[in-house]
């Protein structure tokens with residue numbers, strides 16, 4: 001992705017979060033110049049990949065396959081310095097924009113429609129013997145505390161205010177219909193470096209072409225702590 005595109009989508013995201021009165025923590029506004037002054041007191045942000053995260057999943061076509069995320073809080077699978085056992089993200093899904101089919105080895109997450117259009121989620125369970133494949137049997141899924149049985153490949157629609165629980169090994173692909181959608185995530189600890197099993201998408205983080213300076217670092221780009 002071009003840096004100018006990333007800057008544009010982050011600027012648009014700030015406006016969309018404001019419109020929905022979803023307020024971000026202070027580090028959302030820190031610039032690259034601000035980051036050069038930050039020491040080890042900010043290690044949690046660097047180590048646990050808090051902050052801006054925007055990806056086309058290697059598709060080269062962000063409008064069709066992509067997602068903008070901001071990780072508000074997160075713990076760590078491996079670093080005992082961080083006892084937090086939960087994570088929270090806020091995301092923007094554009095109309096018709098897909099997050100490709102994937103599951104998480106460890107993470108259980110609630111995906112919440114917090115406003116805008118409808119969020120449509122297609123679901124499968126991974127086959128227990130070969131997790132590159134879908135299991136063929138109906139399975140249970142819970143939306144806002146209510147359990148139901150769905151067929152493999154069935155879609156569930158979430159209107160604003162509704163949410164769904166995605167357990168580990170449950171394949172999910174989602175997109176928005178009827179307008180740009182504000183999507184929350186409340187989950188167990190999240191590690192996008194190791195815990196995502198994409199069915200076909202080539203990557204989780206984008207390759208970036210630097211055609212202008214960044215407004216904000218993405219969560220994978222923070223400079224080392226000032227000594």
Ligand SMILES: [Fe+2]
Pocket residue numbers: 102103104109172
């Ligand atoms: Fe997911």
